[in-house]
Amino acid sequence: MKPPFILAVLIALTxxxxxxxxxxxxxxxxxxEAANGSTxxxxxxxxxxxxxxxxxxxxxxxxxxxxxxKTIISFKGQISGAEGIKITNASDITVRDLTVQDAKGDGIxxxxxxGMSFINVKAEWTRGSDKDxxxxxxxxxxxxxxxIDHCTAVxxxxxxxxxGQSKYIIVKNSKAxxxxxxxxxxNSWYADVYDNEAYDNxxxxxxxxxxxxxxxxxxxxxxxxxxxxxxxxxNFAPKGNTVGKVPQGTGLMILATRHVEAFDNKIVNNxxxxxxxxxxxxxxxPINDKSYNPFPSxxxxxxxxxxxxxxxxTGKGRxxxxxxxKLRFGKDVPHIQYDGIVDKKMTNRNICIRNNTNASFVNxxxxxxxxxxxxxxxxxECEQQPISPVVLTAR
Numbered sequence: 001m002k003p004p005f006i007l008a009v010l011i012a013l014t015x016x017x018x019x020x021x022x023x024x025x026x027x028x029x030x031x032x033e034a035a036n037g038s039t040x041x042x043x044x045x046x047x048x049x050x051x052x053x054x055x056x057x058x059x060x061x062x063x064x065x066x067x068x069x070k071t072i073i074s075f076k077g078q079i080s081g082a083e084g085i086k087i088t089n090a091s092d093i094t095v096r097d098l099t100v101q102d103a104k105g106d107g108i109x110x111x112x113x114x115g116m117s118f119i120n121v122k123a124e125w126t127r128g129s130d131k132d133x134x135x136x137x138x139x140x141x142x143x144x145x146x147x148i149d150h151c152t153a154v155x156x157x158x159x160x161x162x163x164g165q166s167k168y169i170i171v172k173n174s175k176a177x178x179x180x181x182x183x184x185x186x187n188s189w190y191a192d193v194y195d196n197e198a199y200d201n202x203x204x205x206x207x208x209x210x211x212x213x214x215x216x217x218x219x220x221x222x223x224x225x226x227x228x229x230x231x232x233x234x235n236f237a238p239k240g241n242t243v244g245k246v247p248q249g250t251g252l253m254i255l256a257t258r259h260v261e262a263f264d265n266k267i268v269n270n271x272x273x274x275x276x277x278x279x280x281x282x283x284x285x286p287i288n289d290k291s292y293n294p295f296p297s298x299x300x301x302x303x304x305x306x307x308x309x310x311x312x313x314t315g316k317g318r319x320x321x322x323x324x325x326k327l328r329f330g331k332d333v334p335h336i337q338y339d340g341i342v343d344k345k346m347t348n349r350n351i352c353i354r355n356n357t358n359a360s361f362v363n364x365x366x367x368x369x370x371x372x373x374x375x376x377x378x379x380x381e382c383e384q385q386p387i388s389p390v391v392l393t394a395r
Contacts, residue, residue, distance in 0.1 A: 020048045027073075031055045031063075039064055042098060046072040052081025058090045065098030068122045068152070076102040076126075083109040083139075084123075091115050101126055106136040107153075115393070116140050117147040125155030129178050131238045133157045137179070141165055142214070145392045149173055157236060158243050159184035160201070163191065165215035170390055171196060180237045181206045181246065182228075188218040192390040197227045202235040203243070203250035204228035204270065209257040210242060211280070211289035219259035219298075222387050228252055229268040235317060245283045247272045247319035254296055256280040261300045261387045267335070272313040272323065274306050274335035274359075277351060282339050282366060284318070295343040298350045300384040306335040306359045326370045334362035334375065341367040352382040 027047070030040045036059040044066035053073075055061065063085075065071025075084045084103030087093055087110040096119040100107045107123030110116050123137030137153030137160040140146045144167045151174040153160025160179035163169050169191035175198075176182030182198030184206040185191045198204035205228055209217050228251045237244035246253060249272030254260050256279055267274045280287065280294035287294060310331040313323040323329065336353060340363040343349060353361060361377040364370055 023047050024049050024051070027053055034058055034061050036060055038062075042066070042071045042073070044070045046074060048074050048076070049084070050075075050077060050079050052078075052083050053085045054081070055085075055087045055093070056089055058093065060092040061090070062094040062096065063098070064094075064096050067097045068099055068120050071098040072101060073098065074101045075104060078102075078104040082106070085109070086111075087116070088112055093117070094119065096120050098122075099124065103134045105134045106139045107134060107156075109136070109139040109141070110143055111141050113140065113143045115145045116143045118149070118151050119147070120150045122152040122154070123156070123160070124153070127155075129155055129157075129233060129236045131157055131236050135159070135241075136162045137176075138162065139164075144168055146170070147392060152176070153182070154178050156180065157238060158241060159206070162186065163188055165213055168390055168392055170392060176204075177201060178233060180233075180235055180241075180243050182231065184208065184243075185218070185221055186210060187213050187215045189220055190390050191218075191221045193221070193223045194225045197229075199227070199230045200233050201231045202233050202237075202248050203246040203253055204231040204267075205251070206243070206246070206253045206255070207257055207260050208242075208253075208255045209280075209293070211287055211292035211294075216289075216291055217293065218257055220387050221257070221260045222389070223252065223260070223262040224264045226265045227268075228265055228270065231270045232314075242283060242285065245317075245319060247323070248314040248316055249273065251275060253278070254299055255282070256294050256296055258293075258296065259298045259387060260296070261302075261384070263300075263303045265304045267304055268307045269309060271308060271311055272319075272333065273337050274308060275301060275304075276337050276339075277301075278337075278339040279341045279343075281341055295341070295346070295349065296351070297343070297346065298384065300352045301336060302352070302354050302356065302383075304359070305357045308333065308335065322370075327364060327373070329362075334360040336361045336377075338363045338380070339366040340364055350382065350384065351380050352384050353377055353380045354383060
């Protein structure tokens with residue numbers, strides 16, 4: 001029996017170019033004319049598109065393929081549209097059981113959707129890790145009640161699975177590899193990220209708050225029971241992207257956000273920073289947004305398992321130079337790294353670290369030119385109230 005991917009390719013080879021054009025028109029018509037409460041059924045096969053598929057203003061619609069790697073929608077050579085699939089101004093939308101490949105921009109972008117589910121969906125770029133790949137694989141932004149379950153993202157030049165400026169989010173049972181960032185939660189409230197595997201990315205899981213966005217901040221994010229390992233891929237983000245500052249070899253990075261709890265994760269073989277807790281100042285980018293808070297606070301890192309090989313941290317990029325010439329850890333690189341930059345408006349930032357297995361710690365004292373690095377974790381041996389689980393609104 002041939003694997004599903006091979007079957008899809010064989011089916012595609014039997015479909016002539018003019019028939020592919022007819023299939024594209026059919027798919028486009030299905031998206032445009034979908035009635036509320038309907039299901040768009042996409043058959044098994046490999047289908048070539050040269051334009052985005054766009055679903056707008058719909059309610060309670062399911063886009064369903066025959067299975068991941070069975071229904072493959074390829075946008076290689078795309079000439080129209082910035083995304084593979086785009087879904088906007090909608091509610092109660094499900095995309096499931098299909099693969100989107102080689103979109104010019106983002107794989108599947110959803111915006112202003114209340115009730116957005118991705119189930120058994122893959123977004124990938126087949127030429128490998130390349131700066132010209134699209135930025136995001138699965139990309140819900142300004143959405144509420146987001147579910148990403150049993151999904152896969154490969155090759156994104158920014159983040160494979162990305163949720164931005166959204167509220168009430170669950171990302172679970174998914175895989176992200178060969179991206180710059182595997183899974184990223186950005187400027188979003190109330191997110192649970194669990195039972196995922198992030199590997200062979202530049203950074204495994206990122207929780208960021210960035211300036212100059214419509215939704216100014218995020219928080220109340222739980223990252224737990226994930227396998228975050230071997231995220232040592234070279235950073236191939238296009239020049240100027242914030243994620244381009246993430247050093248090769250980062251497991252979990254928490255940047256300038258608040259109320260994050262990371263626990264019961266396995267964080268292994270990330271050569272530079274198994275866990276980094278840093279302010280936005282570490283990016284060295286200017287801050288022009290006066291309402292932006294660049295400091296992390298109320299961070300609780302507990303009951304995780306750490307392990308790394310005795311090798312040097314990355315020497316590549318601006319951050320790599322910091323590790324080579326300023327920090328000079330050699331092969332004894334601490335697992336948990338805190339930048340130590342002081343927020344003069346807050347006496348206690350509540351950076352709590354406790355009960356982690358094999359974990360070593362360092363405050364790198366970035367504010368003072370790394371002059372007073374400290375491996376003493378005692379100032380951070382505190383406990384916080386657990387963050388409540390995310391509950392998505394049922395419909």
